[in-house]
Amino acid sequence: MSVKEWEPKIVAFLCHWCSYAAADLAGVSRFSYPPNVRIIRVPCSSRVNPQFVLRAFAEGADGVLVAGCHLGDCHYVKGNYYARRRLWVLQRLLEFVGMEPARFQVHWISGAEGAKFAETIKEMVDKVRILGPNRLFQEVKDICVG
Amino acid sequence: MDYRVITQEKLPLFLSALRQSFLLAAPVEEEGEVYFRLLEDPSQVYLGPRPSRVPPKIFFFPPTEPLLRYRREGEKWEVFSAEQDPRPLILFGLRPCDLQSLKALDAVFLASPPDPYYAARRENTLLLGISCPEVGPGCFCVTYGYSPTTSEGADLHFTLLGKFYLVEVLTPRGKKLVQDYASFFAGETAGALEAKQSKEASLLAKFVAPPQLTGVKEKLPSLYHDPYWEELAWRCLGCGICTFLCPTCHCFDIFDRGEEEGERLRCWDTCLFKEFTLHTSGHNPRASLSARLRNRFYHKLLYHYERYGVEGCVGCGRCVVFCPVNIDIREVMVEVRRRGSSGF
Amino acid sequence: MRGLTEALRELAYRLLREGEVELFLGYSWGTLPLVVRPCFATRPExxxxxxxxPLCLPNLVKYLLRFEGRRVAVVVKKCELPSFRQLLADRNLERKKIRLVVAPCGGLLDPAKLQKEFSGQPLEFIADRGKEYVVRVGEEEKVLAKQLYLYPRCFSCPQKDEDLEPEDIRLEFSTSLPSLEVDPYAGVSYLEERPAEERREFWDRVFKRCIRCYACREVCPACSCHECCFDPPLPGWQRTVDWMSKAHWLPEIYQYHLTRALHVAGRCGECGECERVCPVKIPLMLLVKKLAKEIQSLPGVEPGILASYSPDDPEPH
Structure with missing residues (x-):
């Protein structure tokens, strides 16, 4: 695939109560944002097991976004607090093995923030586009494994 | 058999020349340990006493072998054959035990009907053996009736004698290689054969009490229910080191990777993992670690021979040296001879 | 150090003979020079x-899982106590059936470093003089400076043996490890300061070696789940929901090692066994230490840290 044909693939895990509603609102309000994002609805940002993120990258995602309710607004009271700590640690680990920080982002977007959702996606796609295809976790089919 | 010699200085030049027309892999040091790698700089070849950690079976039976690719278009499935690198490969620096191990693998993969993937890789690869400079702490090749200088199985075999290598030309393909690169070799081998023999004798003298093979196969069947395996398994971690680093272990699993589009892969598997024998019903005939560990030793010491008429262990010592809890197949052989009875 | 070995044997003999324990877990010489292996005794003889x-490297505490419910004595070094406590908590082991035998350790020695020096000759340990060990090689007595031969993790030895039960046993022997003042996070900091591209190349190179033998998981006292997410729950064709395939390719290998690092984060006792057993020398402790370093900066550090939160946690970007 030539560089020109390449389009960033972003996997977005959106919490059902806020960020998914924000995506809905963005659509209803006709805010435009790039079509590079694949949305996966989760009940809460704390449902996002770090393994989901790793798997998304392993399956070829160029960026992963996790979005949930603002702190204090979680439908399950404190789910996003748990998510915050866990995903912060995951970010440190991914950066340690050489991933560019912009590829894995966490945002708090409420159901009323359709514009913020569109803006977040736009910014993320722009950043990942500049970085190019994700090279970490890429298949290296070398005959000298082991 | 034909003989040549090559000087120590010319060997890297010969390897450089080979790199022009072949893929060339050889043992190199990576972070202090020895692995087979595609050779970028022939001066990097590791010629020291340690064998490669991961055996050269990776070149014939890779840890992951794509068997075919598939893609779904609506209701139709398209299937494509998997491609292998067509460039001819030369493996330099195979130890006598590595060469022997190919006999065991050939028996499995080349028996009728031959495995096309393995057969193609074997066909596409030239084997350049090298005699061991030392006897390692885990080595017991003599148990299997060959020595650290045995050239059997190679196309060319190198033995360092002072400042030059004796090169044994063992196959027509080896002969062609020597002819194509004739400028690196000299034909004058006076005294070299004798020198190799005395080198072999001095290496053989370094083996301290290698395990004896007599009686092991005969006695093993009587020990199937012996508590020895249970006690041995207390220490075993149940990891796959001994099987994955074994140059003759060849078990695999086949599965598809990808749903709408992907590859059918054949991957290394090991009898030490409990999923290895797990049935669809949920029953597991080797549910305990001791049963799995026992199976490994029976396979290495008995089953492989019974089935193929070729030894399933070559005495390379990798499982001995790299087992984190020192489960030693040599010790197992001694115990089998001590505890077992023949004529069961 | 014959005295220490004698004391250990006497203790094991007494405990087994008087029936105080059914099994004594310790160390014995292996079949290779400089190699010590786990040893199990059920009978006094x-x-x-x-x-x-100082060559008794393996951490024996995970073997306790194999003998759950039986009365077992196990030899431990001080550095292994955190991993023991974690295992005890994770698997709810019956503490009163376990007798810890805390061996006085003046620092372990690295067999790889000794191998270079003594090329496989058997060593006999005579004494521990604090900064050095006295050994006998053949007929000769030699002095080994700890600074040169110490096992890497011993440079940051915790030297603490708290939380023992009254029934536990501390073996007495004159031994000491001088404070060596080595930054336990030196390797982590070094890599952190490299450019991202170089870090990626580094991990690609070491992970490419992984043969997925799972020795790091099998040996790890913090990896004690009854079912591991990397073991297929169903055989062969029935498999539909694997976390990842068995391929030895980087996507799978990264997933495995990063997930494992996250699973043990905050629970890892840093015994270093994963790195010791790795047959292809993947520096796994770098991942673990990196996470330990980050977690230490979180407010309210406590066990199970990734299963809790604080309102003052740092914000992800």
């Missing part, structure tokens, strides 16, 4: 095999 010296 078996104790002659036991030894203790």
């Amino acid at each position: 078996q104790v002659e095999a036991f030894i203790f010296n």
Whole structure:
């Protein structure tokens, strides 16, 4: 695939109560944002097991976004607090093995923030586009494994 | 058999020349340990006493072998054959035990009907053996009736004698290689054969009490229910080191990777993992670690021979040296001879 | 250090003979020079095999899982106590059935470093003089400076043996490890300061070696789940929901090692066994230490840290 044909693939895990509603609102309000994002609805940002993120990258995602309710607004009271700590640690680990920080982002977007959702996606796609295809976790089919 | 010699200085030049027309892999040091790698700089070849950690079976039976690719278009499935690198490969620096191990693998993969993937890789690869400079702490090749200088199985075999290598030309393909690169070799081998023999004798003298093979196969069947395996398994971690680093272990699993589009892969598997024998019903005939560990030793010491008429262990010592809890197949052989009875 | 070995054998003999324990877990010489292996005794006459010296590297606490419910004595070094406590908590082991035998350790020695020096000759340990060990090689007595031969993790030895039960046993022997003042996070900091591209190349190179033998998981006292997410729950064709395939390719290998690092984060006792057993020398402790370093900066550090939160946690970007 030539560089020109390449389009960033972003996997977005959106919490059902806020960020998914924000995506809905963005659509209803006709805010435009790039079509590079694949949305996966989760009940809460704390449902996002770090393994989901790793798997998304392993399956070829160029960026992963996790979005949930603002702190204090979680439908399950404190789910996003748990998510915050866990995903912060995951970010440190991914950066340690050489991933560019912009590829894995966490945002708090409420159901009323359709514009913020569109803006977040736009910014993320722009950043990942500049970085190019994700090279970490890429298949290296070398005959000298082991 | 034909003989040549090559000087120590010319060997890297010969390897450089080979790199022009072949893929060339050889043992190199990576972070202090020895692995087979595609050779970028022939001066990097590791010629020291340690064998490669991961055996050269990776070149014939890779840890992951794509068997075919598939893609779904609506209701139709398209299937494509998997491609292998067509460039001819030369493996330099195979130890006598590595060469022997190919006999065991050939028996499995080349028996009728031959495995096309393995057969193609074997066909596409030239084997350049090298005699061991030392006897390692885990080595017991003599148990299997060959020595650290045995050239059997190679196309060319190198033995360092002072400042030059004796090169044994063992196959027509080896002969062609020597002819194509004739400028690196000299034909004058006076005294070299004798020198190799005395080198072999001095290496053989370094083996301290290698395990004896007599009686092991005969006695093993009587020990199937012996508590020895249970006690041995207390220490075993149940990891796959001994099987994955074994140059003759060849078990695999086949599965598809990808749903709408992907590859059918054949991957290394090991009898030490409990999923290895797990049935669809949920029953597991080797549910305990001791049963799995026992199976490994029976396979290495008995089953492989019974089935193929070729030894399933070559005495390379990798499982001995790299087992984190020192489960030693040599010790197992001694115990089998001590505890077992023949004529069961 | 013959005295220490003698004391250990006497203790094991007494405990087994008087029926205080059914099994004594310790160390014996292996079949290779400089290699010590785990050793199990169930009868008093078996104790002659036991030894203790600075080559006793393996962490034995995970073997306790194999003998759950039985009365077991196990030899531990101080550095292994955190991993023991974690295992105890994770698997709810019956503490009163376990007798810890805390061996006085003046620092372990690295067999790889000794191998270079003594090329496989057997060593006999005579004494521990604080900064050095006295050993006998053949007929000769030699002095080994700890600074040169110490096992990497011993440079940051915790030297603490708290939380023992009254029934536990501390073996007495004159031994000491001088404070070596080595930054336990030196390797982590070094890599952190490299450019991202170089870090990626580094991990690609070491992970490419992984043969997925799972030795790091099998040996890890913090990896004690009854079912591991990397073991297929169903055989062969029935498999539909694997976390990842068995391929030895980087996507799978990264997933495995990063997930494992996250699973043990905050629970890892840093015994270093994963790195010791790795047959292809993947520096796994770098991942673990990196996470330990980050977690230490979180407010309210406590066990199970990734299963809790604080309102003052740092914000992800």
